[in-house]
Amino acid sequence: MTAIKWTEKYRPRRLKEVLGNGKAVSELEAWARSWERGIPEKRAVVLYGPAGVGKTSAALALAEEMGWDQIEMNASDSRTAAAISKVAGAAARMMTFSGKKRLVILDEADNLYGSADRGGSAAMLRLVKEADQPVVLIANDYYGLSKPLREGTLGIQFRRITKSTVLSALREICRAEGAACTPELVEEIADMANGDLRSGINDLQAALEGAREVGEVATAVRDAKASIFDGVAKILRGSSLGEAVQIAWSLDESPEDLVHWIDENLPLVYKPADLAAGYERLSRADVFLGRVRRRQNYGLWRYASFMMTGGVQAARTEKKGGYIPFRPPSYWRRMGQTKGARQVRESAAKKIGRHCHISSRMAKGEMMGLFALLLKDPDTGPKVAALLDFTVEEIALLLGTKPTTKKVSKLYDAARELLEEERVSEIEIAWGGTKKPEQTEKRERPRRADKTKSDAVGEGESGAGSEESDREDEKAEPVEEAEFGGPSDQGAEPMEPEKDDRQRSLFDF
Template structure:
């Protein structure tokens, strides 16, 4: 790419921490961490909205400190093996300047470690942080998308949105460098519609492309759709003075009212107190009523009323204003659903087995039968019998007992239930064998004699008959009789062939296989 068409965000990227626009407190904390590296945490997390200077500050720090740096971003594969190979070796190896030099590892978009391609990457990063003697900077838009162990292992430095006046000042400096005549109102218009400096620079470059002047008309037609974040929406709902502004912000939020009500419910007690809290929950409850009608009737037109109540109703419920910073958190029940996912799957599995045995639905088995089964499980003998009957696994037995899967009691019940299942199978096999031996109905396609042979009795085979030999008459005698000579003796004819089944004797009487009463006690079918 020729220099005339170079991306301005790269061309005017800060080369020193002193050139970073805004976030003076964050820049100061980052410089302090670098100057005292070795005495504190080895990694730092720079978090904040896109385009506020996080990556620029990290690279500018490397320039100020004279450090080499290695950067990994979202376009790179960042699974466990890759992180260990690149970041791990870079963190342990020296530099060309010897042991006195440092190599900075910059992991951009660390909160986007997800999917199969980045599997195990976060755990590998945590391991590198614990074992490295080199500085590491993690860059994230959402701090809480990172795991808690990773957040605890690093220093966190927030980057705030840049003031519009600071953005406009930077745009004016770029116009001067590019020898572009600019309208101050046009630059302020670009700066006001986004607090993202990178986006503002891109908008300026697009407006000035191929021209030597930027006017208000050039930027008025290029309005940018800025995606809202849940944290800004929460701030507008709880602290905003214009309820319609808060409502419009939810339209740009990638979240439906079903999820938004969870955020409102979770953070309402953090912001409101006393009467304000009561009125806020009253509005939120009305929104929940509308959402319930959506679920029952599939009438998604009710979302409009639910959104109005949970945003405008909650916003108007506040009478007293308070300052200070409030940390908004996602709904705790989302975490609980994650923690109880395995338990709920086990519960449903047990309910399905109970329902199959009792000819009931899974829902009915869970509500009506399962409490009774849990009560019966208090007796170990019944627990063994029921586990065998339902063919329960160890985790299912542990669920019904309310115990841990690895407990001794669960193991014993599972082992004895399996032994009971084996015993019942063996008894069934033995019973079927005896049933066939003592006169039971033969299996499909099995002849009656097979049952006799199964009983151990030998059939009486009749002696085989040898067919009589026929004497062959000479040809001359047969010709003479044909010509009218002596009467030819009638040729003996071969006896008619008798089917093999007709030659066999009658089958032995069935009672012949029954043991004699005086030798052995006669058994009855009830004994089987």
């Protein structure tokens, strides 16, 4: 049974129903109103931003709101110059019979690649400059449009929908559907959606329909996450290369993760005669992934993706019928024994995302390799691990090894030590502290000196790093003065410029 898609059922019909992005929607409306006074300077707008945040919906609702007809085409379906100028050009120049304006919506406008499409891009430029009708271009990547195209249009940015808006939209749908959504389910799905309302609604529908079938909402979260299994099944069992490649893009998995899934499940699906060829393709994909990691050239990802999906599928000559229990990669299963691998990955990505001011999804997709390299470097490794406060599991994941290895614990300990130093120097700076003679002497070994101090500060032990004086009550007072810049009977000299400590800070790499 194929139910109506909720994304269509709940697509906003009017501008005020477009959630979030209020500023973008009013800019869009203002531009449309300017058409009522004649042809405006910018005949076309570009609605750009991440997928599933309401760009297309806003364009469609605009036509509805203004009482305009609309014609929608996908730039990547009909990529040629001829198609764009014929369909969009004619439509954009001609009034409709009713005399209504016609809004030309050109989706995936950033999807014209290569020389074959240069004509398409020129046609698009002509279209936005000469159209007698309003034109809306829709793009994910604003800078995927040529400069003249950007300059010839009005750019309107759509942003990810906030989690609270996604939450209330999902709750509203649950209510409208009379579905028993547990708060945990909605919360989990809103989290996974990461500002993409379309994927949130799709997950909710998949989860609730799955739950209805088994009559249990508790399994719904699991169902929502199951799409990777479907994806792997379609890649390995399907018979459309295009679909296999497409699926890889739609999955919320980076090629680095997907390759493990294919690797794990390939032998379950392929007959012995096809296995070698399948693995040969997969190893080619892995070579590309290696290059991506080494050169940080993410352009190569698309080839890796192609090899591990379409390439692997093309290596299959025989089909295997019957039920196949697909399974997650065993590497992750091993990781899962210590702590859910997904969770570790998510939390590492979250930390990286927060630090780089990007989404954790993007961090997962594009930055893990870079941070792995930084961690591997003996100089930057401890600083990065400290700065991002990575756990043992996160370090192990990024280094591609087990949390129990020496490499991991050494890096983790070095990071902890740096953090401790940082904490101590911050306390000293905050208190305008003084340095004791021993510390000045131990300059060449700042780490040990600071460590000793840190113990003293952290545990309230007596001063000057002296091992013998470990009885708090004996010298509590003088120590406090010596440590924190009060008058000292030990002849403490004023601390060296505090900058010194800051310069050695782990934030300086």
